[in-house]
Amino acid sequence: MNKNSLFIVIEGLDGSGKTSVTRYISNILDKENHGKVKLTFEPHDPSCAGLFIRQVLMKKIRNFSPKILALAFAANRLDHCDREINPWLDSQDGAIIICDRYYLSSLVYQSTGGLDFEKVYDLNDAATKPDIIFFLNVSNKVCYERMKHRNESKELFETNLSQTRKRFHEAITFLKEKKNENIVEIDASGKLEEVANNILSQLYKINPSLKPKQPLLSHSLVSEQRVTTLNGHIPYRVKDAINDLGILDYLKEDKTKEEHLTKIESIVDQLNFNQLGSLFLDHISNNKYEVKEKLPWTELDAYELTYELPGGIELTGVALIIQEKQRYDIILKKAPDIPKMSDFMFVFSPGPAELVTNYYERGIIKYNAETIKEGLFPSIKLVTQKELAYDIWSMAKKIDWENNSSKNNQHPKNSIDCKEITVN
Numbered sequence: 001m002n003k004n005s006l007f008i009v010i011e012g013l014d015g016s017g018k019t020s021v022t023r024y025i026s027n028i029l030d031k032e033n034h035g036k037v038k039l040t041f042e043p044h045d046p047s048c049a050g051l052f053i054r055q056v057l058m059k060k061i062r063n064f065s066p067k068i069l070a071l072a073f074a075a076n077r078l079d080h081c082d083r084e085i086n087p088w089l090d091s092q093d094g095a096i097i098i099c100d101r102y103y104l105s106s107l108v109y110q111s112t113g114g115l116d117f118e119k120v121y122d123l124n125d126a127a128t129k130p131d132i133i134f135f136l137n138v139s140n141k142v143c144y145e146r147m148k149h150r151n152e153s154k155e156l157f158e159t160n161l162s163q164t165r166k167r168f169h170e171a172i173t174f175l176k177e178k179k180n181e182n183i184v185e186i187d188a189s190g191k192l193e194e195v196a197n198n199i200l201s202q203l204y205k206i207n208p209s210l211k212p213k214q215p216l217l218s219h220s221l222v223s224e225q226r227v228t229t230l231n232g233h234i235p236y237r238v239k240d241a242i243n244d245l246g247i248l249d250y251l252k253e254d255k256t257k258e259e260h261l262t263k264i265e266s267i268v269d270q271l272n273f274n275q276l277g278s279l280f281l282d283h284i285s286n287n288k289y290e291v292k293e294k295l296p297w298t299e300l301d302a303y304e305l306t307y308e309l310p311g312g313i314e315l316t317g318v319a320l321i322i323q324e325k326q327r328y329d330i331i332l333k334k335a336p337d338i339p340k341m342s343d344f345m346f347v348f349s350p351g352p353a354e355l356v357t358n359y360y361e362r363g364i365i366k367y368n369a370e371t372i373k374e375g376l377f378p379s380i381k382l383v384t385q386k387e388l389a390y391d392i393w394s395m396a397k398k399i400d401w402e403n404n405s406s407k408n409n410q411h412p413k414n415s416i417d418c419k420e421i422t423v424n
């Protein structure tokens with residue numbers, strides 16, 4: 001493991017604000033450590049046994065043994081470490097990964113049915129040890145209120161918070177005293193910014209170079225879901241962004257491609273949500289998909305797409321703008337609101353931080369509550385701000401090249417040369 005890397009875990013009860021704070025602090029850390037920060041979460045859907053775990057949590061699989069679930073979480077975690085967490089921590093100096101839940105959760109939720117803390121810990125023995133674990137402490141009442149605000153049906157463990165809180169405290173004592181783990185309790189009852197600042201100040205103590213050198217703009221840090229006002233057309237396109245943001249001038253500076261891209265990514269991060277949503281749709285249309293109307297039958301910010309295959313066969317798809325993390329179950333919960341099922345789906349995931357996985361495979365989904373039809377869940381591609389920045393860079397390069405070549409063609413010297421050749 002790279003010795004300057006940092007592996008941060010955020011833990012807490014359901015509804016304590018883990019997802020929001022994880023996203024928030026990863027955005028802040030990304031400003032000063034651009035390209036080095038990754039956020040991830042557990043259970044990790046794309047890793048081994050991820051689908052089994054999600055189906056248990058959604059109560060689709062009811063007949064399972066607690067030991068099998070404990071093994072599934074441990075396998076899920078090891079695979080997550082092997083394929084995502086460790087390679088990232090090894091990838092570069094100062095790499096940071098922030099994980100929403102980790103093995104403390106397994107100690108809390110899987111130490112039942114004859115398994116004690118020690119046994120669950122043993123199952124997870126090979127998992128990479130975090131540098132620091134934050135436990136977001138907040139009252140049951142606030143957790144329930146925040147869960148209500150989230151407006152989703154309850155998962156398997158989202159009840160009996162008093163019992164779960166007690167288990168958290170016992171498991172934290174076990175990890176601190178028996179395993180010497182670094183766990184910090186954070187009062188998470190305040191505003192999101194306050195909770196995040198509390199965590200960040202602890203991180204700056206570990207590594208002062210993480211601290212941003214300049215004050216940060218607040219709009220790009222907010223993690224609440226916002227709906228764009230786009231209405232079937234694309235008001236802000238990649239070309240507009242190139243003009244507005246002075247990208248052509250910037251490209252004239254003698255910098256490497258990576259430096260240009262990093263700068264453009266940070267510029268894109270300052271755009272507002274409507275502009276980002278619009279650039280996302282333009283990104284899709286530049287890739288030969290036709291962007292049609294906003295879907296009228298859903299509250300979601302979803303747009304119809306078509307794609308023509310050779311021979312005139314038309315595929316239909318959906319572009320979905322949701323400001324949530326790349327969780328299969330969240331997309332799955334939103335998707336039944338789109339009754340005309342589609343072949344593919346693009347989902348925009350704003351925020352500068354990199355995502356661990358950009359694709360989800362197809363699966364079966366039940367949609368339309370009245371008829372309970374089954375359909376094939378579309379394959380999903382998640383689009384990030386990084387890809388929008390790349391679009392801007394590549395189109396700007398093309399415009400720059402075209403401008404230069406047309407200037408050269410009109411150069412007076414060229415015409416004199418031609419005449420001279422003709423005379424000769």
Ligand SMILES: Nc1ncnc2c1ncn2[C@@H]1O[C@H](COP(=O)(O)OP(=O)(O)O)[C@@H](O)[C@H]1O
Nearest residue numbers: 014015016017018019020146149150190191192
């Ligand atoms: N500090 C906070 N103050 C107010 N609302 C919050 C705060 N943190 C999160 N929320 C809101 O509470 C709900 C649950 O938060 P979430 O981050 O999904 O929690 P968790 O991942 O721990 O289940 C979300 O609707 C979120 O917007």
Ligand SMILES: Cc1cn([C@H]2C[C@H](O)[C@@H](COP(=O)(O)OP(=O)(O)O)O2)c(=O)[nH]c1=O
Nearest residue numbers: 014015042043073101102105106109157158
């Ligand atoms: C990581 C982990 C989660 N869980 C459970 C706790 C949560 O109730 C559930 C889903 O986690 P999570 O996705 O963090 O919850 P939310 O739906 O609020 O974002 O998974 C375990 O039982 N064991 C584990 O090791």
